[in-house]
Amino acid sequence: MPGTTSAAFTRPPLRERLRLADALRTETVGGMLLLAAAVAALIWANTASGSYAAVRDFHLGPAVLGLDLSVGHWAADGLLAVFFFVAGVELKRELVAGELRDPRRALLPVIAAVCGMIAPALVYVVVNVAGGGALTGWAVPTATDIAFALAVLAVLGTSLPSALRAFLLTLAVVDDLFAILIIAVFFTSDLNFPALGGAVAALALFWLLLRIGVRGWYVYVPLAVTVWALMYNxxxxxxxxxxxxxLMLRCTPRAGEAHSPGEHVEHLVRPLSAGLAVPLFALFAAGVSVSGGALADIFTRPETLGVVLGLVVGKAVGIFGGTWLTARFTRASLSDDLAWPDVFAVATLAGIGFTVSLLIGELAFADDPGLADEIKASVLVGSLTATLLATVLLRMRNAKYRTLLLAEERDEDGNAVPDVDEEDDPAHHRRLAEHHARLAAEHRARAEALEADDTPNPPSGA
Structure with a gap:
């Protein structure tokens, strides 16, 4: 409504915090596995590069269906479809029941995410125009890897308050949406219209079965594989x-439902995505040479330097600048519990652009495998640099974060509902007021009784 001020980075409601905690717990474990897979890939590729390349480039699959793919392509095109399925469900949930449902609350993360993608792309373009490099990699530094970022938080032990965690997660969801659009628009090859028509028809059948309430994984899994195969071809x-x-799943519960179908399916598939699909993709995507000469080339070649600066500088400046501009020129304001250095720390953390950046790097430089490997190395260097900077910034405010988190989780009455949520509950305020009114009435009654006892009895016969 007009004149309403929307505070940025405010504490989410309890239900949203519980959902957020569940999602972050899975993503954090997945991020740990992702980190381990990336390290394993680097060790494997730099100690036994022949076997690594042999396994990554080994082809399997039915050629008659156009699916005779290498192991690396199965990881990038097949397993990552599971990751993007979860991203689609997450985006749908945010649009219908989360932060993005309210346009006023959605304004800040959307603008921050958009600026956090435009700024890295501009940094890349400026560096490559000045250095005479290829502009085809402009989209590589635009992505944020939420799983890797949360794994970094878990390793650091940083007690980020839920408001900053929710902002980071919502930011990553919007970031994923624009990354999806970039892949669909800029990295689509020559279209096979019969296959595309078949994919659309299969998607329509998927939607229809959902709407009429058909249940059973044995129906949807084969259909999903068919949709994927047709889309690939x-x-x-x-x-x-x-x-x-x-995006087709319903993410709002109906009467009698504890969880919507979208929430239920996301709960089942997210561990598969975070624990298997993404780590395996990292295993076959992050195996690049990290010799001294290769690392030196990253800072001298415009394409790779543009990626590093885009992730480290572009992301931080874009997200922080978009947030500050939104607070400056709209009615959004920063929560009283947080300061602008907190926003900058989260913006720096968003410079970890691992999974989708590696994927876009492969797509952008598919015709030049040597440069594609250098781009992957630059993604690793940029993500590591952003990690180190975010570590310093977050550690400086860690004591403050612990205080905020303890205040959020305090439950002195032991009823499993944090005291701060009871204080924010209007019904709780009403019950508290009624309780005080009863105490006041009892106090008045006792006072009147004492006063009556102290009153001297009148003389007899008076």
């Missing part, structure tokens, strides 16, 4: 199939 990147199916 259509020339549109196969991960778009995962997003499309995720």
């Amino acid at each position: 259509s020339g549109v990147h196969a991960t778009i199939a995962g997003v499309a199916m995720g």
